[in-house]
Amino acid sequence: MAPTATHTRPRVAVAKLASCDGCQLTLLDLEDELLDVAERFEIADFPEASSRRSPGPYDVVFVEGAVSTPEQAEQVQELRREARLLVTIGACATAGGIQALRNWADHDAFRAAVYEHPEYVESLARATPVSEHVHVDAELRGCPIDPGQLLELLTAVLLGRRPQIRDEAVCRECKRKGLVCVEVAQGIACLGPVTQSGCGALCPAYGRGCYGCFGPRRPGNAKGWSRALLAQGRPPEEVWRLFAGFTAYAEPFRAVVTELGVAKAAAGPGSPDRAGTA
Numbered sequence: 576m577a578p579t580a581t582h583t584r585p586r587v588a589v590a591k592l593a594s595c596d597g598c599q600l601t602l603l604d605l606e607d608e609l610l611d612v613a614e615r616f617e618i619a620d621f622p623e624a625s626s627r628r629s630p631g632p633y634d635v636v637f638v639e640g641a642v643s644t645p646e647q648a649e650q651v652q653e654l655r656r657e658a659r660l661l662v663t664i665g666a667c668a669t670a671g672g673i674q675a676l677r678n679w680a681d682h683d684a685f686r687a688a689v690y691e692h693p694e695y696v697e698s699l700a701r702a703t704p705v706s707e708h709v710h711v712d713a714e715l716r717g718c719p720i721d722p723g724q725l726l727e728l729l730t731a732v733l734l735g736r737r738p739q740i741r742d743e744a745v746c747r748e749c750k751r752k753g754l755v756c757v758e759v760a761q762g763i764a765c766l767g768p769v770t771q772s773g774c775g776a777l778c779p780a781y782g783r784g785c786y787g788c789f790g791p792r793r794p795g796n797a798k799g800w801s802r803a804l805l806a807q808g809r810p811p812e813e814v815w816r817l818f819a820g821f822t823a824y825a826e827p828f829r830a831v832v833t834e835l836g837v838a839k840a841a842a843g844p845g846s847p848d849r850a851g852t853a
């Protein structure tokens with residue numbers, strides 16, 4: 576892409592909504608490549624890294640975090656106005672993150688349980704991905720994002736081409752690495768068949784099932800996989816917990832969480848907690 580008219584290098588901003596900062600740190604953690612990135616891009620606004628801030632417009636705005644407060648709902652509109660390309664980074668920004676689990680719960684009851692004066696806490700009843708509020712040009716998934724995918728996106732911006740990010744399920748990465756399938760060999764529930772790749776099949780490499788932090792692969796048969804897990808004799812609560820993680824609010828995981836959550840509620844409060852997916 577051509578940089579903004581008065582600048583020779585593409586101008587980059589990194590912004591934060593409701594998040595833990597882990598995805599922004601992936602940029603700072605690039606180590607071997609960070610100096611090259613700083614040479615080729617003007618890091619114009621990155622409060623996590625520097626107090627020196629330069630106003631927009633920007634060529635690329637990376638947005639981390641879910642929209643969780645009225646202030647953030649306004650902030651994301653402003654970020655969109657300032658961005659030629661708006662890129663969401665991480666499970667919070669692309670799927671709502673762990674905060675979005677409140678979307679199935681009583682928000683006011685949570686606030687009352689946690690804060691002595693909930694009336695001073697301004698939060699929205701739902702935590703939502705950025706794409707529910709503004710147009711998003713590209714997204715990097717994961718919790719946190721993958722440094723290789725981040726570099727690929729930055730390279731694509733410099734070269735003015737589409738980023739080449741593999742569109743496949745975690746099972747493909749798992750097989751390329753020659754890992755033994757934990758689902759088949761050990762009977763451990765794994766979301767790999769319906770989860771977007773990018774993590775390098777990290778969890779199966781350590782003998783545990785994938786828990787979906789890169790979010791659902793689209794198209795992918797999440798509902799079919801949840802039924803297969805149930806057909807193996809797993810309790811609905813266990814399958815529900817597996818899907819109700821970092822990316823629970825992203826469709827089609829959301830539909831599974833909603834369906835199994837209803838089944839769980841119907842089982843009644845006395846039903847034993849049989850959770851434990853791995």
Ligand code: SF4
Pocket residue numbers: 594595596597598599639640664665666667668672717718719720
């Ligand atoms: S996606 Fe994960 S690492 Fe990134 S900001 Fe959210 S919680 Fe932190």
Ligand code: SF4
Pocket residue numbers: 745746747749750754755756757758759765766767768776779784785
């Ligand atoms: S361990 Fe999980 S990700 Fe790997 S092949 Fe088996 S089901 Fe797929």
